[in-house]
Structure formats: C-alpha cells, structure tokens
Amino acid sequence: MEALVCRVIGDPTLPLSDSSPIVLSRSHPVPELNSPTAVRVRIYATSLNFANYLQILGKYQEKPPLPFIPGSDYSGIVESVGERVSRFRVGDKVCSMASLGSFAELIVADEKDLYLVPHGCDLVDAGALPVAFGTSHVALVHRAQLKAGQVLLILGAAGGVGLSAVQIGKVCGAVVIAVVRGDEKVKLLQSMGVDYVVDFTKENVIETVRRYLKTRGLKGVDVLYDPVGGKLTKESMKLLNWGAKILVIGFASGEVPVIPANIALVKNWTVHGLYWGSYRIHQPKILEDSLKELLSWLSKGLIKIKISHSYSLSEANLAFAAIKDRKAIGKVMIVLQNNSKPKSKL
Structure with a gap:
C-alpha cells in the first residue's frame, strides 16, 4: 500500500525526495488485523x-520512534473485520482518530475506537471532524461549560480549530467575537454569522472589542479560546470578566504566553489546559460522547466543515506548507483517490 513515512526529524514542507524527512512509500506493508475486535479501514480522507x-x-510533546507514519483523524470504509467485531460490517463508512498512521491507504483500529458516519454525511467532512471539532467541543462544552448569552472570544478564528470553536459557540448560543488576520478571513467569519470580527493587522483588538461590548451593553469576555498564544493572549486578558475561563488550546504563534497568577487570583479566573488527545487515555467516555454529538450535529446541518485545501499523499509537502504559511482558512485535507471496493469479512 501507499504510505507517507517520516524517516528523520525535519521540515515536512521540503519537496518529497530520497533525502527529505518524509517520503512516499508505494510498497509499505498492509497492516494486519491484530485482534479479534480489530477493523481494517481503507482511508478515504485524513486531516x-x-x-x-x-x-x-520534533517539536510536539509526543515524539514517536522513527520511522513512523504520521496522521491522526481520518474517515474511510471498512474493508475487513475481526471474528468478534459486532458493531461494524464491511462497507460501513466510519471515522476515527489514531495516535499515528492515517497518512496511508489502510489503517487498523479496534472497533471501540471507530464511529459510524451518519447517512448523508460527506466522508471528507467526517475525516476533518474528530480533532478540530472534538477539541473545541470538549473545551467549550465540557470544560468551560459555555452558556447561552455568554461572551466567547476566539483567537485565530479562521484556522481549523478556530472555525470549529466559532460554530460550536453559535450552537451554544454565545455571543461570538472572532480575531483573525486579513480581509478574506474577516469576510468568511462574517458570512458565518459571527457577532463581531476583528482584523488584528488593521485594528487594535482591545479597543475595538471594548467598543463593541459597550454597544451591546456587555461587561466583558466570559470565555477566551486561545490556540495562538504569544502577545495576543496577554493583550486579550484585559478584556476578561471576573470569573472568566481561559482555554489554552495551543501556541500557533510559537510563543508560550505567561498567565499572571496574581491577576487570576484577584479576578477568579479559571485556566483550562486542553490536550484533547490525552482524553483517550484518561476519560475516553467524554471523547465518545463528544464525537457522537458532533456527528449528530453534522448530519443535522448544525455545523459545517470548511475545507480550505485538499491534496493527495504525493503532495503532502504542499499540504504541510499550507499549514506552515498560514494559508489555510479551515481544514487542510489529504484525500486518497484510489479507494477500491471493500473486501470480504475475514
């Protein structure tokens, strides 16, 4: 099978070659069903x-041994199942999230880790859903317990997790304020019904948000959703209400911000670190319930997936460049076109 293999630590945006960190293997071993409850999935799309x-x-908190196949959330079609699999049949459309291995034609997962894609849902959308929307759903619904009428401020709102947070915020009935970079992203967010959009390259975030809040008769921000970090995080804290909740999602800016504990004490702030993947180990039931609700929302049209760029496996370096250069407005996907018909049950 075809698989994208990371052989050495390095820049994945370099053109694929014998000397690049990632290479496209066209004869990688097909993963075997390794237990009676294992399911082999032919991947349709991966995020x-x-x-x-x-x-x-080599800058992530989890560092797998080399070589490895990267990749996390994916969708696909069940190709074969173990003898004790009861929840899925050959031909079922499924999605899931793996620790590694989704940048390949085939992957094996235990049936408990797979989710049936509802009828009518697009498989590319389903492959884009688990990590981005799962992160925002657990953060906003489970951790921050976002309520209708509360003010939600989202930094980096045009990225994959940012756009998911925007939509989940609206489903929850919050007043959503989005911070983005550039006219194209501003227009997209406005078209999605965001209450207020700030282009931080042209406007002072603090001053413009304060003016908006005043016109709405609102005191400040109740929940800060932050996948960016850096200076923007520090500035945004000036907008937070007493008792506000800060969701630390990531550091796309490359700078880890310092949250002053003395101010958190005086203003009764709660800081939530959110590493979504660790829920698979510590509280898998929360992830299960979260993804089931998200798939239900997707099937009902309550949320929609914005696909910014789609590439093949052989164009993976271009896909990584879209992430690195912040060209993405929404999700970047790898779509595998060579999806053969499912095989018989083993």
Whole structure:
C-alpha cells in the first residue's frame, strides 16, 4: 500500500525526495488485523493538524520512534473485520482518530475506537471532524461549560480549530467575537454569522472589542479560546470578566504566553489546559460522547466543515506548507483517490 513515512526529524514542507524527512512509500506493508475486535479501514480522507506538522519537526510533546507514519483523524470504509467485531460490517463508512498512521491507504483500529458516519454525511467532512471539532467541543462544552448569552472570544478564528470553536459557540448560543488576520478571513467569519470580527493587522483588538461590548451593553469576555498564544493572549486578558475561563488550546504563534497568577487570583479566573488527545487515555467516555454529538450535529446541518485545501499523499509537502504559511482558512485535507471496493469479512 501507499504510505507517507517520516524517516528523520525535519521540515515536512521540503519537496518529497530520497533525502527529505518524509517520503512516499508505494510498497509499505498492509497492516494486519491484530485482534479479534480489530477493523481494517481503507482511508478515504485524513486531516492535517498543526500537531502533525510539529511532530515531524520534533517539536510536539509526543515524539514517536522513527520511522513512523504520521496522521491522526481520518474517515474511510471498512474493508475487513475481526471474528468478534459486532458493531461494524464491511462497507460501513466510519471515522476515527489514531495516535499515528492515517497518512496511508489502510489503517487498523479496534472497533471501540471507530464511529459510524451518519447517512448523508460527506466522508471528507467526517475525516476533518474528530480533532478540530472534538477539541473545541470538549473545551467549550465540557470544560468551560459555555452558556447561552455568554461572551466567547476566539483567537485565530479562521484556522481549523478556530472555525470549529466559532460554530460550536453559535450552537451554544454565545455571543461570538472572532480575531483573525486579513480581509478574506474577516469576510468568511462574517458570512458565518459571527457577532463581531476583528482584523488584528488593521485594528487594535482591545479597543475595538471594548467598543463593541459597550454597544451591546456587555461587561466583558466570559470565555477566551486561545490556540495562538504569544502577545495576543496577554493583550486579550484585559478584556476578561471576573470569573472568566481561559482555554489554552495551543501556541500557533510559537510563543508560550505567561498567565499572571496574581491577576487570576484577584479576578477568579479559571485556566483550562486542553490536550484533547490525552482524553483517550484518561476519560475516553467524554471523547465518545463528544464525537457522537458532533456527528449528530453534522448530519443535522448544525455545523459545517470548511475545507480550505485538499491534496493527495504525493503532495503532502504542499499540504504541510499550507499549514506552515498560514494559508489555510479551515481544514487542510489529504484525500486518497484510489479507494477500491471493500473486501470480504475475514
């Protein structure tokens, strides 16, 4: 099978060659069903997340031994199943999230880790859903317990997790304020019904948001959703209400911000670190319930997936470049076109 293999730590945006960190193997071993409850899935689409980029650079918190196949969330069609599999049949459309291995034609997962894609849902959308929307759903619904009428401020709102946070915020009934970079992103967010959009390259975030809040008769921000970090995080804290909640999602800016504990004490702030992947180990039931609700929302049209760029496996370096250069407005996907018909049950 074809698979994208990371052989050495390095820049995944370099053109694929014998000397690049990632290479396209066209004869990688097909993963075997390794247990009676194992399911082999022919991957239809897999998502690129900023974490995948950092992992190949060697800058992510989890550092797998080399060589490895990168990749996390994916969708596909069940090709074969173990003898004790009861929840899925050959031909079922599924999605899931793996620790590694989704940048390939085939992957094996235990049936408990797979989710049936509802009828009518697009498989590319389903492959884009788990990490980005799962992160925002657990952060906003489970951790921050976002309520209708509360003010939600989202930094980096045009990225994969940012756009998911925008939509989940609206489903929850919050007043959503989005911070983005550039006219194209501003227009997109406005078209999605965001209450207020700030282009931080042209406007002072603090001053413009304060003016908006005043016109709405609102005191400040109740929940800060931050996948960016850096100076923007520090500035945004000036907008937070007493009792506000800060969601630390990531550091796309490359700078880890300092949250002053003395101010957090005086203003009764709660800081939530959110590493979504660790829920698979510590509280898998929360992830299960979260993804089931998200798939239900997707099937009902309550949320929509914005696909910014789509590439093949052989164009993976271009996909990583779209992430690195911040060209993406939404999700970057790898779509595998050579999806053969499912095989018989083993």
